[in-house]
Amino acid sequence: TQLLEQSPQFLSIQEGENLTVYCNSSSVFSSLQWYRQEPGEGPVLLVTVVTGGEVKKLKRLTFQFGDARKDSSLHITAAQPGDTGLYLCAGPMDTGRRALTFGSGTRLQVQP
Amino acid sequence: DADVTQTPRNRITKTGKRIMLECSQTKGHDRMYWYRQDPGLGLQLIYYSFDVKDINKGEISDGYSVSRQAQAKFSLSLESAIPNQTALYFCATSAGGVAGTGTNQPQHFGDGTRLSIL
Numbered sequence: 001t002q003l004l005e006q007s008p009q010f011l012s013i014q015e016g017e018n019l020t021v022y023c024n025s026s027s028v029f030s031s032l033q034w035y036r037q038e039p040g041e042g043p044v045l046l047v048t049v050v051t052g053g054e055v056k057k058l059k060r061l062t063f064q065f066g067d068a069r070k071d072s073s074l075h076i077t078a079a080q081p082g083d084t085g086l087y088l089c090a091g092p093m094d095t096g097r098r099a100l101t102f103g104s105g106t107r108l109q110v111q112p
Numbered sequence: 113d114a115d116v117t118q119t120p121r122n123r124i125t126k127t128g129k130r131i132m133l134e135c136s137q138t139k140g141h142d143r144m145y146w147y148r149q150d151p152g153l154g155l156q157l158i159y160y161s162f163d164v165k166d167i168n169k170g171e172i173s174d175g176y177s178v179s180r181q182a183q184a185k186f187s188l189s190l191e192s193a194i195p196n197q198t199a200l201y202f203c204a205t206s207a208g209g210v211a212g213t214g215t216n217q218p219q220h221f222g223d224g225t226r227l228s229i230l
Contacts, residue, residue, distance in 0.1 A: 009152070031216050042116075042202050042221025043155070050216060088154055090219075098162070099145065099170065100219065104154040 003027075004089055004103035012109040016078050021106040023089035024071045030092055032072045033100070034063055037086040046074075079110045115139045118203050118222035126230050131190045133225050135203030142208050144186040145219065146170075146178060149200040158201075161186055162208070193229045201225045 007022050023032065031050040035043035047056050049065035049072060056063045060083075062075040076083055086107050090100040116137045125131055135144065143162050147155040157170030159178040167180060175197060177189045190197055204219040 006154075033216075033218070035219075041223050042204070043219075044221070045218035048216050048218070090155075093157075099157055099160050099168075101157070101171075102147075102155040104152055 004091060004101060006087075006089060006103040006106050008106060009104070010107050010109075012111065013079055015080055015110055015112050018075070018077050019079060019108070020073055020075045021087055021108070022071065022073050023103055025091070026070065028069050030069070032065060032069075033090045034072070034074055035088045035090065037088060037105075038084075043086075043088055076108075079108075081110045081112050084108060084110050116203060116205055116220055116222040118201075118225050120225060121223065122226045124228045124230065125193055127194055129193050129229075131193050131227070133188045133201055133203075133227070135186045135188070135222060137184050137203075137205045137220075139205050139207075139220060140183075141205040141220070142183065143206045143217075144180065145204040145206075146176075146186070146188045147202045147204065148172065149202060149224075155202065158188065195229050197227065198229045199227060201227055 005024050033048045034046045036046055037043040047063045052069045053067045054065045060077045064073050086105045088102050088105045090102045093099050093101045119134045145160040146158040148158055149155050156172050158176050159170050161167045161180045164180050179187050202221050202224050204221045206217040206219045
């Protein structure tokens, strides 16, 4: 079974600080996705990474896929209260399932 | 209007009752999914369907059943609800993509159904 472990589970920071959250596995993934979920809403896709070593930027968010495609990180520069939410990584399940498995998430709180 | 609509948004019921959660979508996607979310456990896949005749069990299908009534509608049933099925339930859709890229497609989620079983 492919598992995605996310760390830290919780993170509370002040506005303007930088932070990095991680998504790790012992298995190789063909791709990984990052979602953000705000209270009372469903998750929304932020990015998909498909190539080992790939770096993608979305404004103040930088996503990296590990060279071995077993891990990914999300770095936020100068965090803002609007970044508050649950960050989930997801990747394809074992062959045959044709669906995604999700990590347990990192809950981020950015204090003004 | 929302692209993925879940009804009801909230439901409180008693142990042993049969419950149906409904999901409809206007995105024209073939693929639909049901997930369960518990605090600290992320999203767990219950069932998924790639078309009306293609329904598959997910990670935690025991105690649940589904029906794909049409391309746009996918319902989840709890035949005899039990308290540990209390959770937030999400429906999602995705496009198929070209061969081999289906799991790279973004999933589009509804706003969830909060289900409490007493």
